[in-house]
Amino acid sequence: MVELLPRLRRFAIALTGDLDQADDLVQETCVRALSRVDQWQPGTRLDSWMYRIAQNLWVDRARARKVRGEQVEVEAAEALPGTDGRTVAESRLTLDAVSAAMAHLPDEQRVLIALVCVDGLSYKEAAEITHTPIGTVMSRLARARRELHVRLEGPLVQTSQRSEPPKSEGGA
Amino acid sequence: MTEIPDNSKLEGSPYIMPISDEEIMAYADGALPPERRAAVREALAKDPALMEKLESFLFTRGPFARAYDEVLAAPVPDRLLRILQSPAALKPPPRRLRDLFNPRKHKRALAGVRAASFAVATVCAMLVGAWLAGHAARYGVVSFDPYEFVLLDEQGLMAMPGLQQALDRAAGGETAYISRRLSVKLRSTSRNKHGEWCREFELVYASGTKGRGLACRGTGGAWRVEAANVPRVKPYDTAGKGPEKGPHESANPRPGDEVVANEVVEAVKQRLGLEKALAASEEEGLRGRGWLTKP
Numbered sequence: 419m420v421e422l423l424p425r426l427r428r429f430a431i432a433l434t435g436d437l438d439q440a441d442d443l444v445q446e447t448c449v450r451a452l453s454r455v456d457q458w459q460p461g462t463r464l465d466s467w468m469y470r471i472a473q474n475l476w477v478d479r480a481r482a483r484k485v486r487g488e489q490v491e492v493e494a495a496e497a498l499p500g501t502d503g504r505t506v507a508e509s510r511l512t513l514d515a516v517s518a519a520m521a522h523l524p525d526e527q528r529v530l531i532a533l534v535c536v537d538g539l540s541y542k543e544a545a546e547i548t549h550t551p552i553g554t555v556m557s558r559l560a561r562a563r564r565e566l567h568v569r570l571e572g573p574l575v576q577t578s579q580r581s582e583p584p585k586s587e588g589g590a
Numbered sequence: 591m592t593e594i595p596d597n598s599k600l601e602g603s604p605y606i607m608p609i610s611d612e613e614i615m616a617y618a619d620g621a622l623p624p625e626r627r628a629a630v631r632e633a634l635a636k637d638p639a640l641m642e643k644l645e646s647f648l649f650t651r652g653p654f655a656r657a658y659d660e661v662l663a664a665p666v667p668d669r670l671l672r673i674l675q676s677p678a679a680l681k682p683p684p685r686r687l688r689d690l691f692n693p694r695k696h697k698r699a700l701a702g703v704r705a706a707s708f709a710v711a712t713v714c715a716m717l718v719g720a721w722l723a724g725h726a727a728r729y730g731v732v733s734f735d736p737y738e739f740v741l742l743d744e745q746g747l748m749a750m751p752g753l754q755q756a757l758d759r760a761a762g763g764e765t766a767y768i769s770r771r772l773s774v775k776l777r778s779t780s781r782n783k784h785g786e787w788c789r790e791f792e793l794v795y796a797s798g799t800k801g802r803g804l805a806c807r808g809t810g811g812a813w814r815v816e817a818a819n820v821p822r823v824k825p826y827d828t829a830g831k832g833p834e835k836g837p838h839e840s841a842n843p844r845p846g847d848e849v850v851a852n853e854v855v856e857a858v859k860q861r862l863g864l865e866k867a868l869a870a871s872e873e874e875g876l877r878g879r880g881w882l883t884k885p
Binding site for chain 2: 419420423424425427428431432441444445448449452511512513515516531534535536538540541556557559560561562563564566567568570571
């Protein structure tokens with residue numbers, strides 16, 4: 419479990435967009451996992467099991483947040499100086515920039531991005547963790563990934579430029 | 591990563607199956623069933639709008655995802671470690687109180703978890719290592735960031751559609767864009783001992799960092815990347831120091847990287863038994879004929 423902590427934190431940051439909230443979530447996840455360790459079946463993947471716990475906790479919390487009417491994330495993300503959700507094509511993508519873009523996604527899409535893109539799980543594993551049919555997982559993922567790309571890099575300038583070399587530099 | 595919605599019912603029908611966003615995504619993730627790969631590759635090469643979609647999927651798996659990797663390297667806060675290291679300090683749900691304070695059961699359960707997580711971590715490390723080592727050995731790829739120009743396929747490392755196009759169409763010495771940050775400059779063209787046409791190319795990143803590679807054209811017309819040497823990749827650096835570079839480029843390529851990598855590319859060239867490079871006019875004719883050896 420200790421070995422899983424860095425990955426679990428990365429997953430939690432992708433979900434929450436905030437380091438402190440992420441560590442709170444990881445903490446809760448570990449507490450819950452330890453208290454139910456006898457429910458984990460040896461031979462199955464421990465990481466998937468932990469992710470399922472983390473995502474359930476997060477979904478519950480997100481629901482509670484909505485009931486309270488809090489809407490911190492998107493506003494906070496937009497208030498970040500220098501990151502209006504996009505980055506200039508040549509600059510590095512920062513954690514702030516990706517978090518700001520993620521904050522615009524619905525919760526169910528964000529979980530999938532965190533599982534599949536950030537952690538590299540398969541569609542099937544993500545479907546099992548989120549209790550969602552695989553077809554739904556794929557369509558949500560595809561939509562979310564298009565959205566993130568446009569937000570962070572903008573629509574492609576001119577697709578016709580792609581095959582056109584900028585300037586031929588003569589013979590090699 | 592193999593599941594995909596089943597649209598095989600249309601198989602055998604005279605209609606060309608439309609390519610869905612999900613299929614392009616699965617292609618980018620290496621999760622598309624082999625029988626659909628060629629169709630998707632073909633559609634991508636024809637339609638720039640599909641290529642743009644592909645770029646979204648590669649981007650979210652590549653630079654976007656890696657922006658989170660700095661968290662992996664960051665030290666884990668003590669409060670989290672403490673939970674796992676001294677579970678007796680936990681406040682368990684009342685129902686489990688007895689279990690938790692039964693030291694024998696607890697020890698056993700925790701040992702199981704530790705062993706399992708260790709096994710998971712070890713297996714992951716081995717898989718990644720084996721994948722890279724396997725590819726370095728089989729295809730001669732050295733420390734590269736594959737997402738932008740190659741894709742692991744059943745036939746090996748296949749050139750991504752952008753690189754496919756460039757290899758098919760660009761003249762020697764010509765530079766073609768593959769993505770926003772990467773362009774490819776074509777070098778020599780020659781035949782290998784199996785009679786396939788091969789082209790050497792240079793990879794030029796937006797920052798000026800360079801790599802090189804070699805691809806050969808299989809019988810189906812798809813280019814296979816036999817060797818590539820691209821500067822080592824470092825996770826994102828959010829400190830914002832140093833010169834601006836593309837997000838997937840190394841800030842500090844290690845000294846010696848290039849030498850080693852060039853040696854591998856040379857070794858692969860030897861193994862493939864490349865003939866003498868074609869003259870520019872011969873190469874132009876060959877491209878004009880769609881890479882058919884005889885007119």
